[in-house]
Amino acid sequence: MYNAEHEYQIRERRYFIQYTQADRKCKNLSNSRLIAFLGIVFGALFLYFEYRIFGGLSLALSFVAFVLFIIRHEKEKRRRKLALSLLNINRQAIDRINGKWVGFTDTGEEYRDPNHPYSVDLDIFGQASVFQWINNTFTFLGRKLLVSSLTHPEKSISRIRERQDAINELADKLDWKQHFFAEGSSSKNEMNNPEPLCKWAENENHIFRNTWLVWSIRAISLATVLSLILPFLIGIGFLYITGILLLTQFSLFVMGLRLYRNTHKMINLHHDTILNYQRLLSKIECEKFKSKYLSELKSGLIDSNGNYASRQIKELSFIVDMMSFKYSPLIYFLFNVTFLLDYHCMIALEKWKKKSGSSVRNWLTVIGRLEELSSLSTIRYDHPNWDTPELTISKQNLTAKNMGHPLLFSSDRVCNNLSIKRSGHVLLITGSNMSGKSTLLRTVGLNLVLAYAGAPVCASDFKCSIMDIYTSMRVNDNLEKKISSFYAELLRIKDIIQEANKGNSILFLLDEIFRGTNSKDRHIGATAVIKKLSKMGAVGLVSTHDLELSEIEMDKEIDVDNFHFSERYVDNQIIFDYKLSPGVSKTTNALYLIRMIGIDEL
Structure with a gap:
């Protein structure tokens, strides 16, 4: 029989090595990026002093190297962050086995209810509680579902047996489970209540579903782009027409700010979380489950057309990224005046909501349920001699x-x-x-x-x-x-x-x-x-x-x-x-x- 503490210690050492290696690479890449940037500067100087061949070559190579170093640096930063999360997960697991879990910060104190039939008397929440002992959840819904399973337990014998099979299966998937926890805990806003996001996804904005508006926006945007491109192709000027079109789009842009202000606010709040949901859903979809309970949860991530939730969230993530241009005010302004970017994004969002919006709540519930069951499965892994009732x-x-x-x-x-x-x-x-x-x-x-x-x-x-x-x-x-x-x-x-x-x-x-x-x-x-x-x-x-x-x-x-x-x-x-x-x-x-x-x- 395996020794849980020994396995956690092995994993702790492994992820410590991965973290230190990734950290070293990040520092090296940061230095390399600086050197590449200096190469760009010197290349520009050579061009200025008319060393065209040498300067141009230096500038081009340095720029390519700079971009590649940025890409590699971001990948290593993500590897470092993941390794650190896994390292902390295993350190926490060792503390839990050694009885040091009473120092864990999340005690669920806010769920102590003196009117509940048993939770206060049985130390379900608070210091030195069951919740503090087993909780590994990282989202609002996951935490809420774990609370529910401890305070409003299942009464169907068949359903409890299905949960037992699911928990035992997850206990054997230690590597997948820890990576699932690590991915989930990487978001800054993981504990935000997703209810506003779910309601936003379920509610319709009829303005941007209006067929007349959709085609009008597309026609004006196309006309503006053509008026800017054609003079370079056929040498005919459309200065007055272009000016009118740009002024029209500027007016529409200003008028539209009120219409999609709340959407921008929602995207700002949940931008990182949406990206995190995509990674979590992808991990669930790529894993093979045998138990009936887990298989049913996974099947809930595929719609009637065979589209996976992660792919649909990826589409939303792309639209959200496009709307995030506003973090560069100048680019955001130019893209909207020229292309009416926000209007096109709002139209795309409404199209996405019509197809997938009603499924968001279920997707997030599946993630939360996996968190809850995975938290309970730590009991099985840490205590293999305990009985399944x-x-x-x-x-x-x-x-x-x-x-x-x-x-x-x-x-x-x-x-x-x-x-x-x-x-x-x-x-x-x-x-x-x-x-x-x-x-x-x-x-x-x-x-x-x-x-x-x-x-x-x-x-x-x-x-x-x-x-x-x-x-x-x-x-x-x-x-x-x-x-x-x-x-x-x-x-x-x-x-x-x-x-x-x-x-x-x-x-x-x-x-x-x-x-x-x-x-x-x-x-x-x-x-x-x-x-x-x-x-x-x-x-x-x-x-x-x-x-x-x-x-x-x-x-x-x-x-x-x-x-x-x-x-x-x-x-x-x-x-x-x-x-x-x-x-x-x-x-x-x-x-x-x-x-x-x-x-x-x-």
Whole structure:
């Protein structure tokens, strides 16, 4: 079996060498370009002093060399940029394997939603989160789709299985995937929301689709060009006609500025991004995929006439480049006064939009979906021993062997077995402070989230049915809404009960239920909640310090099993094994911990 870290290290060295070689060539070509430019200068000087043969030859050769050096320099700059991106990708991969991913900058903090059924409690977003761990997306849509797969998981078993096949296939395509990431991250505006671009592509500008206007612009432009060329061919002057035509085109140019101002603004904003989309679409189209999910995505890049998306984007890119002449104001002005360039470009854009505009949104979604799946596939590549979950058709089912917390470093991770095989089954988890109760609940929830996203899970064997996940773990008060933590917890549990009452398949994770009230009310309230949820057919885990609550297992009307975590004391220290065992906890450590901080009056 391969070693992911070793493979990343090999690639890191390879791309470091490629980067240094490309950087050296860039510096040499920059110097060569300067020498060629000096050759042009000296050639011009020789011509000035009437050394015509030597000066002309020097000028011509130097100019050709200067152009060639510019072309080669741009290619080497691109190679250097690509090598640097690949180098950083592999360095980041090594950090991820070594547990240093908590330093990655994109945490998805803005997606933390306290009203979401589980995302805050399960550390889906924010510092040290699932998103921070696996995110490799580089576009707005890719990031958004990854967020969606973690917060609104797929519920179709067949579709999840297709995603599993796609993720496993992408894990084996490490070279293609890294180059895909590298190409994508090279754009300056990759995280811009493409919605304005999509809407622009889908909306019609009827003015530039008007047949009368199209032919009028073509006729005026042709007449102007002929009036400029014919005097050189047949010696007849058209000075007045040429002047009138140029003045007419100048007037049209000024009038048209208002008509295509927004288009220019859109092109300026997305110019580099459009070029980047072309490269990304080309990479997808050139790759062969075996899985059904990926093949369907790729097929969405070919229209009914057999035209590939990359070719259509290339046509758009050419038109955009033509309109970008405005970065040289003089050339932009001359081309418009002489040829009405902007009018012809707007006409070409409308023709392109009519043919391909409605497909842009789908193309960008395909790119984003490949980013999302590729991000999830890093889990498979980095952890080949993790299990691909088996989805079952039973209403409520969860069986896991050697299940661990996905975000913990392997040396810190303790794995446990767990089984929920019937409707209404509740596991009541008791144990001392810091014994592992909350971690177990998050372990179950996180692995289910990954399973529904189609990703591998941290277990040697994992079977589950499709269930809606609800949690009540990190419940805080809200001063603005005048809601106490206890009442906030009641509202969370109310949501769970309402969903279960609809007949939905529910898995709940309740941590230290009703900790915000007195022990008597907590015991009575927790007993009532567990009974109600169990009778409604919901399944889940409840952690508690209330050892008396464990007596609920004796109630024959409901299905509750007791499990616990324990600890031992060695040399005046607490030793936790974090192993889940049947039965009720026999130990407590609160008083011991109180004494540890220096409070002896007990």
